[in-house]
Every structure is written in structure tokens, then in C-alpha cells.
Amino acid sequence: MNVGSASDGAKAVSESHPDSFKEFDKENAERSGTNKENTKGRMRPWTIDDFEIGKPLGKGKFGKVYLAREKKSRFVVAIKCLDKVDLMKNEVMHQLKRELEIQCRLRHPNIIRLYGYFHDAAKIYIVLEYAREGDIYRHLRKMERFDDKTAATLVKQLADALDYIHKHKVLHRDIKPENILLGTEPGSNENLLLKLGDFGWSIHSPDSRRTTLCGTVDYLPPEMIDNVQYDNNVDIWCLGILTYEFLVGKPPFELKTTAETMSHIKHCKYTIPEFVDSDAADLISKILVSNAKLRPSLKDIMNHPWIVKNAQEKLNFLRT
Numbered sequence: 001m002n003v004g005s006a007s008d009g010a011k012a013v014s015e016s017h018p019d020s021f022k023e024f025d026k027e028n029a030e031r032s033g034t035n036k037e038n039t040k041g042r043m044r045p046w047t048i049d050d051f052e053i054g055k056p057l058g059k060g061k062f063g064k065v066y067l068a069r070e071k072k073s074r075f076v077v078a079i080k081c082l083d084k085v086d087l088m089k090n091e092v093m094h095q096l097k098r099e100l101e102i103q104c105r106l107r108h109p110n111i112i113r114l115y116g117y118f119h120d121a122a123k124i125y126i127v128l129e130y131a132r133e134g135d136i137y138r139h140l141r142k143m144e145r146f147d148d149k150t151a152a153t154l155v156k157q158l159a160d161a162l163d164y165i166h167k168h169k170v171l172h173r174d175i176k177p178e179n180i181l182l183g184t185e186p187g188s189n190e191n192l193l194l195k196l197g198d199f200g201w202s203i204h205s206p207d208s209r210r211t212t213l214c215g216t217v218d219y220l221p222p223e224m225i226d227n228v229q230y231d232n233n234v235d236i237w238c239l240g241i242l243t244y245e246f247l248v249g250k251p252p253f254e255l256k257t258t259a260e261t262m263s264h265i266k267h268c269k270y271t272i273p274e275f276v277d278s279d280a281a282d283l284i285s286k287i288l289v290s291n292a293k294l295r296p297s298l299k300d301i302m303n304h305p306w307i308v309k310n311a312q313e314k315l316n317f318l319r320t
């Protein structure tokens with residue numbers, strides 16, 4: 001289905017809004033304990049005037065993400081503002097609607113909550129859980145690479161989030177450091193947790209993945225390059241690339257041209273530096289195989305000796 005005009009598309013988005021809004025009312029009431037009006041039932045949909053907008057948190061393909069606070073509840077969120085004209089030009093309004101509907105229903109400590117969405121004449125606003133420490137890409141660039149404990153803890157948490165979405169028949173298909181955020185446990189300001197974000201938004205536009213953002217195709221699995229049918233195993237491939245990038249500081253297939261990178265991915269041509277722990281190297285080489293069916297399951301990954309040996313209960317780094 002293609003949406004005829006910006007206002008039609010926005011209407012379709014807003015029509016599915018009330019349930020997620022109700023959910024957020026409940027959440028606000030629980031957190032503030034004061035907003036009695038919220039517990040009485042459905043309220044009017046949000047508008048941007050219900051929020052105080054703070055600093056910009058980042059920039060995506062179709063708009064910006066801002067820190068914000070809902071005025072009534074004082075609840076802090078991140079708001080993604082997407083430009084309707086850009087969405088229409090790129091014919092992605094219907095995809096956005098579908099992905100919002102999916103993400104609204106996901107509940108997992110390692111997945112960014114989507115509280116609701118609304119629109120005005122120019123923009124669609126998506127109200128998201130705020131991840132205090134931002135995306136992991138920035139931290140990785142600053143620290144160059146992570147130690148085994150940090151990397152294994154992150155990989156385990158991401159594997160758990162992927163296991164959850166796969167059980168709900170959802171593929172992410174755009175796992176990369178830019179889409180992985182660091183937030184806190186619900187109800188705690190202290191314990192850091194990995195939070196999978198940008199949910200499925202880039203799913204349906206593989207051409208616009210890292211090509212547009214940073215000119216690379218580093219995370220593209222061989223089966224996507226070959227344009228053959230793919231399944232959950234594409235996310236597992238990306239988990240392998242991510243494990244490598246966490247430990248080495250750059251992805252395994254990083255060549256001068258896109259064509260060379262793609263050729264190396266297709267033939268799984270990469271090397272693991274000597275300094276990488278032999279158990280970690282074992283896990284990476286089991287995941288990064290061209291035959292998707294031979295990759296380990298997420299459960300196998302979570303039970304791999306390198307994860308068992310290194311993954312911690314809590315992430316205790318990155319206080320910036």
C-alpha cells in the first residue's frame with residue numbers, strides 16, 4: 001500500500017495512536033504518582049505543546065532527535081521529529097507506520113520503548129525512551145575498542161534483545177553501533193543497559209543504510225548482497241560483525257571501495273588480529289560464515305565460553 005498524501009499518511013499514523021498513548025498514560029501515572037487524570041482513561045492525543053524540547057541528541061536520515069520532557073508528568077523522553085515531505089518523497093510513510101506499530105508492542109529491557117506518536121502539518125513526532133548515554137558508536141570511537149568484559153556484556157544483552165524480537169517474528173536488519181544506545185534500567189538511574197534502537201526503521205530501506213550515513217556497507221550480510229531470501233540469521237551475522245568491531249575497533253570488512261568490501265563479505269575474507277582472545281575469535285569465526293544456516297543460534301551465542309567467561313551482570317563503564 002502506498003499512501004496518497006502527507007496528510008493521509010499522517011492520519012493513518014495518528015489513528016493507531018490511542019493504544020500506545022494509553023500505555024504511556026499508565027506509565028506516567030506509575031512514575032509520577034500524581035497525575036490522577038491519567039488513570040481515568042484515555043486522554044486527548046499529544047501535541048508538541050505538551051512537551052518542553054531540550055538539546056538535540058542526534059540526527060537521522062529524515063529528521064532530528066531531541067531530549068524532551070512531558071510538561072504534565074515531567075517524564076523525560078527522546079522525541080524523534082520526522083519531516084513529512086521527506087518521508088513522502090522517499091515513499092516510506094507506509095513503512096514507517098508499520099514499523100511504529102511493531103515497536104509500540106515490544107517490551108524488553110534492552111529495547112528502546114516507543115511510548116507513542118503524533119503529528120502536525122509538517123512533522124511526525126515519535127516519543128521514545130531516553131537513552132542517557134547516547135549511541136555506542138560515539139563511545140567506541142572514543143575508547144577505540146572495548147575490553148572482553150564490556151564487549152561480552154554488550155553482545156549478551158543484544159543477543160537477548162534479538163532473541164526476543166525474533167520470537168515475535170520481527171527482524172531488525174540494521175544492527176550497527178549507531179543504532180545501539182545506552183540507557184538505564186527502568187526505575188534505576190544507575191545501572192547501564194544496552195538498548196536496541198531505531199527499530200526496523202531502516203529495515204525496509206537497505207539501500208540507505210551505512211551507504212548514505214558513512215559510505216560503508218560493513219554490516220551487510222552475504223545473503224543480502226546475493227539478493228537471496230534471508231531470515232533471522234541476518235541479525236546474527238550483524239551480531240558477529242559487531243562483536244569484531246567492539247574488540248578490534250573497526251569492522252572486519254573495511255576496504256577502499258564498496259565493490260571490494262562486498263566481494264570480501266561474499267567470500268567471508270577477513271582476518272582476526274592476534275590480540276583478540278582465542279575464545280572471542282572462535283565465536284566470531286563461527287558466526288561469520290557465508291552459509292546462514294551454519295551460524296550459531298542466539299542461545300548458542302549466549303552460552304558460548306567467551307560470553308560465559310566474560311559477560312557481567314552490570315555494565316560498569318562509560319560514565320561520560
Ligand code: AMP
Pocket residue numbers: 057058059060061063065078080112128129130131132134135178179181197198
Ligand atoms: P536515529 O534517527 O534513530 O538514527 O537517531 C539519530 C541519533 O540520535 C542516534 O544515533 C542517537 O545518537 C540519537 N538518539 C536516537 N534515539 C535516541 C534515544 N532514544 N535516546 C537518546 N539518543 C537517541
